[in-house]
Ligand SMILES: NC(=O)C1=CN([C@@H]2O[C@H](COP(=O)(O)OP(=O)(O)OC[C@H]3O[C@@H](n4cnc5c(N)ncnc54)[C@H](O)[C@@H]3O)[C@@H](O)[C@H]2O)C=CC1
């Protein structure tokens with residue numbers, strides 16, 4: 001990793017939790033040569049088949065035996081918490097006594113606050129609370145990060161390098177993490193949902209599934225690229241497409257009649273609220 005030149009021992013990253021988010025980040029880190037496979041270990045609770053698959057695909061270290069897992073966790077410079085919120089409390093309670101103060105915790109867990117992580121560990125570990133998304137696997141992720149005050153400048157740079165290698169990074173106050181989850185953490189799912197609907201309509205209208213897919217994908221890709229390349233507001237780009245009394249206007253009127261803006265905003269806010277609820281549930285159950 002680029003910022004590891006100032007560390008004395010080689011950087012090692014242990015992913016505690018080996019599901020889809022952990023894989024998305026690992027895939028990106030390896031593809032962009034931010035870390036070599038031998039610097040990365042991945043652990044889960046019990047699914048050996050999944051671990052074998054990850055070793056085959058990426059060449060990373062995986063382990064199922066408890067003492068090997070412990071060794072990987074205690075020797076890592078960075079431990080990434082990548083299990084579901086419901087599993088995080090018990091995992092952190094077990095992890096706390098194994099750790100040294102200088103080991104950095106990077107959490108990708110929705111809703112789980114820095115205070116709760118430190119309380120469950122039993123000491124004020126340096127923590128980077130992050131919210132990535134699955135597009136990290138192709139280097140197009142959008143990650144929000146909030147750092148605890150215990151995090152050193154070197155650790156901050158390491159985390160920034162990790163996530164900048166797999167997309168864009170926004171450093172934000174921790175209080176904004178829930179709304180960021182509503183916008184970008186879960187955001188890809190809303191876009192896929194919209195794309196599913198567009199494809200279904202195209203097929204209903206007689207396009208082949210392949211044509212409907214290609215046209216929808218290219219439309220979404222082109223629209224995102226237009227925003228990036230022109231720097232224009234989406235409202236202006238939308239206006240450029242919408243001829244007075246034309247077909248686009250007719251379509252947008254249907255969306256407006258279905259309360260499109262209010263529905264999307266309500267979905268983003270409900271996502272934020274649900275993240276908070278999941279974090280609170282971990283706290284209540286285990287503190
Ligand atoms: N999937 C997504 O788009 C995003 C997910 N996240 C967060 O990432 C976390 C993981 O989500 P996914 O990867 O989707 O879940 P997943 O269900 O695909 O993976 C969870 C992994 O954690 C492992 N695990 C469970 N308990 C464990 C324990 N005690 N010790 C070690 N490993 C354990 C499971 O075996 C599994 O490998 C969640 O907390 C979620 O909030 C954050 C951003 C985006």
Ligand SMILES: O=C(O)[C@@H]1CCC=N1
Pocket residue numbers: 110181185186
């Ligand atoms: O659905 C979830 O809980 C996670 C958090 C962000 C994306 N997926």
